[in-house]
Amino acid sequence: MTDIATNAADTAELPRARTDWLPLLLVPALALLALPFIGNPSSWVTLTVAGLAMGMMIFLMASGLTLVFGLMDIINFGHGVFISLGAYATLIVLGPLAAWGQADSLGLNLALMGLCILVAMALTAAVGAVFERVIVRPVYGSHLKQILVTMGGLIVTEQAIHAIWGASPIPIALPASLRGAYVLGDIVMERYRVFAVVIGLVVFAGMELLLNRTRIGLLIRAGVENPEMVEALGYRIRRLFVSVFVAGSALAGLGGVMWAFYRQTLTAGMGMEVMVLVFIVIIIGGLGSVGGCFVGSLLVALVANYVGFLAPKLALISNILVMALVLVWRPQGLFPVARR
Amino acid sequence: MTARSALSAAATQPRPTGMMSRLLSSDMPRSRALSAILIVIVAGLAATPFLFSGSQPLSTAAKICVFIALVASYDLLLGYTGIVSFAHTMFFGIGGYGVAIALERLGPTWISVAIGLAVALVLSAVLAVAIGLLSLRVRAIFFSMITLAVASAAAVLASQMSTVTGGEDGLSFQLPPQLRPAFRLLLEPIFGVTINGRVLAYYLVFFAALAIFLALLRIVNSPFGRVLQAIRENEFRAEALGYRVVAYRTAASVISALAATVAGAMLALWLRYNGPDTTLSFSIMIDILLMVVIGGMGTLYGAVIGATLFVLAQSYLQVLMGAASSGLSGIPFLPDLVHPDRWLLWLGALFIISVYAFPGGIVGYLRKRQSA
Numbered sequence: 001m002t003d004i005a006t007n008a009a010d011t012a013e014l015p016r017a018r019t020d021w022l023p024l025l026l027v028p029a030l031a032l033l034a035l036p037f038i039g040n041p042s043s044w045v046t047l048t049v050a051g052l053a054m055g056m057m058i059f060l061m062a063s064g065l066t067l068v069f070g071l072m073d074i075i076n077f078g079h080g081v082f083i084s085l086g087a088y089a090t091l092i093v094l095g096p097l098a099a100w101g102q103a104d105s106l107g108l109n110l111a112l113m114g115l116c117i118l119v120a121m122a123l124t125a126a127v128g129a130v131f132e133r134v135i136v137r138p139v140y141g142s143h144l145k146q147i148l149v150t151m152g153g154l155i156v157t158e159q160a161i162h163a164i165w166g167a168s169p170i171p172i173a174l175p176a177s178l179r180g181a182y183v184l185g186d187i188v189m190e191r192y193r194v195f196a197v198v199i200g201l202v203v204f205a206g207m208e209l210l211l212n213r214t215r216i217g218l219l220i221r222a223g224v225e226n227p228e229m230v231e232a233l234g235y236r237i238r239r240l241f242v243s244v245f246v247a248g249s250a251l252a253g254l255g256g257v258m259w260a261f262y263r264q265t266l267t268a269g270m271g272m273e274v275m276v277l278v279f280i281v282i283i284i285g286g287l288g289s290v291g292g293c294f295v296g297s298l299l300v301a302l303v304a305n306y307v308g309f310l311a312p313k314l315a316l317i318s319n320i321l322v323m324a325l326v327l328v329w330r331p332q333g334l335f336p337v338a339r340r
Numbered sequence: 341m342t343a344r345s346a347l348s349a350a351a352t353q354p355r356p357t358g359m360m361s362r363l364l365s366s367d368m369p370r371s372r373a374l375s376a377i378l379i380v381i382v383a384g385l386a387a388t389p390f391l392f393s394g395s396q397p398l399s400t401a402a403k404i405c406v407f408i409a410l411v412a413s414y415d416l417l418l419g420y421t422g423i424v425s426f427a428h429t430m431f432f433g434i435g436g437y438g439v440a441i442a443l444e445r446l447g448p449t450w451i452s453v454a455i456g457l458a459v460a461l462v463l464s465a466v467l468a469v470a471i472g473l474l475s476l477r478v479r480a481i482f483f484s485m486i487t488l489a490v491a492s493a494a495a496v497l498a499s500q501m502s503t504v505t506g507g508e509d510g511l512s513f514q515l516p517p518q519l520r521p522a523f524r525l526l527l528e529p530i531f532g533v534t535i536n537g538r539v540l541a542y543y544l545v546f547f548a549a550l551a552i553f554l555a556l557l558r559i560v561n562s563p564f565g566r567v568l569q570a571i572r573e574n575e576f577r578a579e580a581l582g583y584r585v586v587a588y589r590t591a592a593s594v595i596s597a598l599a600a601t602v603a604g605a606m607l608a609l610w611l612r613y614n615g616p617d618t619t620l621s622f623s624i625m626i627d628i629l630l631m632v633v634i635g636g637m638g639t640l641y642g643a644v645i646g647a648t649l650f651v652l653a654q655s656y657l658q659v660l661m662g663a664a665s666s667g668l669s670g671i672p673f674l675p676d677l678v679h680p681d682r683w684l685l686w687l688g689a690l691f692i693i694s695v696y697a698f699p700g701g702i703v704g705y706l707r708k709r710q711s712a
Contacts, residue, residue: 149695323486
């Protein structure tokens with residue numbers, strides 16, 4: 001305990017890294033810029049909340065991937081299957097406890113959601129550990145093989161989902177108290193979206209605290225900067241790698257649960273479908289940066305929502321457009337991670 | 341059958357010379373077993389209309405031809421240049437839609453085919469250059485992710501612009517009269533087979549695939565191809581030797597995109613239909629990856645073997661698995677694993693094993709056995 005305290009004292013005297021505010025301002029600037037175009041403030045609020053909810057869900061799904069990349073230099077193209085797996089894990093809970101979701105009690109409903117999230121995270125963490133050991137570990141250092149072999153893992157796991165739960169889409173029901181919308185005057189906000197925003201903010205705050213205020217976070221950040229040095233100082237970087245991979249998979253599972261209740265239909269390919277957005281987000285944010293991933297998710301989701309409202313035809317390519325613009329501005333993404 | 345004897349002769353000689361060697365750009369199979377398999381495949385494909393009756397074998401053979409060309413063109417990127425693109429189906433789809441839209445709008449003539457193909461080729465080249473210049477400067481991983489994003493945007497675009505592309509339903513169209521089933525090239529059947537428009541269409545696909553394959557073989561064995569392999573082995577060193585890596589990579593992706601476009605056009609001509617599921621979908625991209633890796637990356641012969649094996653498995657493995665599944669019906673869960681729809685599970689496992697244990701795929705394995 002004492003040496004943590006002294007470490008903290010040491011770092012306090014060092015000149016602090018300057019916070020890069022510009023990308024952080026992008027999101028509110030974008031939201032304000034959209035207001036005059038949309039005109040009607042109440043639809044603007046609805047669109048913004050919907051966009052934020054979407055962005056939070058994308059963030060949940062993308063954060064693990066970007067962290068794994070930052071720390072381990074591993075790109076996991078099979079990340080999407082953890083999203084699907086997390087989504088299907090809700091069935092394990094919803095099967096025996098369906099009554100909890102129908103009950104007209106906020107407590108039981110939230111308990112059900114919490115249980116779904118716990119089971120999904122446990123399952124994806126376990127599968128993530130196996131995935132790391134069997135699929136990823138033999139190909140450290142070679143991106144080409146990583147892309148190929150994680151695609152292989154994706155195919156096999158997706159097929160395994162088909163084998164276990166069947167190949168046809170499965171409908172799932174949202175717990176009773178998360179259905180419907182809050183109505184404040186003209187403003188309509190779907191309850192589930194508000195719930196998603198809350199969960200996303202909690203996870204983001206948790207990750208920021210963990211990364212910036214704890215010893216393990218310090219080690220992770222040091223590992224991103226210079227893994228050899230961390231190892232030379234006597235820390236088992238491999239164990240750190242594995243736990244980050246497992247945590248990243250669990251986060252994807254959490255994102256999968258949220259995404260599943262949002263779509264209310266389960267398909268094995270649902271993870272891979274969002275992966276396109278996830279990749280765009282982590283490219284925008286800067287590979288390896290959690291903060292960048294957060295800003296990128298909100299940016300992409302908000303732009304998609306606003307453009308979808310103003311010019312539906314353009315919405316299809318708005319994501320690509322945002323990515324191209326950001327890359328023109330900052331070729332390494334919004335928050336480039338130092339070493340890469 | 342001079343080609344056949346020459347090929348087998350070449351395989352037994354240590355240093356092949358002559359016509360066959362020139363045709364194959366001095367890149368011989370270098371394994372007796374491999375040569376034998378290749379001969380069987382090529383001869384089988386060439387003679388399919390005469391060997392089998394009915395439309396299903398002919399369709400399977402045509403599909404094999406198209407995928408040989410497509411997979412070979414992908415191998416130029418993945419195996420020879422060492423970059424992973426997920427936009428290959430986009431170019432495949434552009435070829436298909438080019439021909440489909442032209443034939444539907446301009447009428448069933450050869451001129452429409454030519455116009456459609458030409459427009460598609462130009463569009464593919466422009467897109468490939470744009471993607472390459474934008475994303476090949478940075479790390480290869482960016483290229484993979486950006487191509488994935490662009491390809492999915494293209495797929496969504498194709499299904500949304502339904503007035504032009506037919507949306508999810510795709511486009512059905514008429515072929516030029518010479519390729520229709522009612523057309524007769526010769527009044528008398530040859531070896532008991534009527535040479536109708538369908539057979540002609542098959543040979544059009546066959547020879548187009550053969551031409552693409554031989555052209556690609558020439559390219560990878562040219563000095564240009566050697567530079568690509570140098571970039572794959574060590575990008576930094578290639579740059580230091582004075583080769584402009586970005587330019588070479590972009591050129592490789594353009595060539596590969598053009599070949600994929602022609603392959604897409606061939607598939608559309610054969611099916612008389614083009615839609616998102618036949619050329620654009622992500623699952624086809626996964627199929628291509630499986631074929632390249634299982635057949636053998638970095639050798640074009642791998643494309644022949646991978647594509648043939650995969651398409652045959654797709655058409656006939658399911659029957660076998662269906663039998664196995666009903667045979668195991670008493671046991672829990674196992675029948676689900678060998679259910680006919682789960683064939684991709686086993687190919688996926690084979691894919692992972694290939695990447696680890698046989699980086700050269702089937703071709704690499706056969707060659708190693710020959711030299712051992």
